[in-house]
Amino acid sequence: MQETIQNILKKNLLSITGSRVKILELFLAQNGALAHGDIEKRTGEKFDRVTVYRTLQVFLNKGIIHSIPTADNSVLYALCKDDCAEGHHHDNHVHFVCDNCGNTVCMDEVTVPLIKLPNGYEMRQVEMVVSGRCKVCAAGKGV
């Protein structure tokens, strides 16, 4: 994994620093989306708040991560797939937020369907967020 991380950074012409490695580790371990707060909590002892902000900003610019809109005003970030290039994302997948456990995952296998807008509107980006109960919580029923 350490190797993967270094590759990601090198591929994007970024120097290899502690905060970048640590934050990428978190994303790779998570397999889902992370709120800024989560990241800050899990790195707060090692890195300054400001560094976390700046690192995420850099990752966003480079297309390493993308942000996910949520209805409750929190900002989520998730790793991008390989075909995301700098300044040009292809996050054409649906995001799922679990009402129960609060986790957010990228449903890479579910693509956002095309829709037809009324005349005169120009579409640039489409975001689709589904909420409900995730596989784990739905299986655990009772909860």
Added chain:
Amino acid sequence: MQETIQNILKKNLLSITGSRVKILELFLAQNGALAHGDIEKRTGEKFDRVTVYRTLQVFLNKGIIHSIPTADNSVLYALCKDDCAEGHHHDNHVHFVCDNCGNTVCMDEVTVPLIKLPNGYEMRQVEMVVSGRCKVCAAGKGV
């Protein structure tokens, strides 16, 4: 309109107060979504910041308005249709955010297409937000 507003409040067992009436007026006049900031600006002289927060919170709880996630992580609020009940929304239409003028409109005529989730996931709500240029801005080209 004044009558409509009173009805909305009565139907939801809310007392009729200055801030509630004023904020509902804004929504009815807007025919689209409003950011918290917009609302605060347009009522700031009459009402305290805190009152705006609390009023929106009450409206959300009662299902009078709903929040819309946007790609830039600002939160928008819009009036719900009649069939939204407390804690149970049916906002099955697409929202459009204009990159140019910043306005958000509800596209009542564009319904959110059905999608199929992976096995095990339970869908409750779907939000679809399109960004781009609205009719007005796209027509005004140059800008």
Added chain:
DNA sequence: AGGAAGATGCAACTTTGTTGCAAAATATTT
């Protein structure tokens, strides 16, 4: 009109996000 319940405004506070700059770490050159 009068009293109970609820809404508002104020002040103080927490949380979240930003900026400039000096110090430290990383990369590069020789």
Added chain:
DNA sequence: AAATATTTTGCAACAAAGTTGCATCTTCCT
């Protein structure tokens, strides 16, 4: 491997966004 150039980091100070407790004022009901 050392010296230099380039980035990155942490700090401090700040700005913006959102929350809470409490006293005061409104609204509602009889």
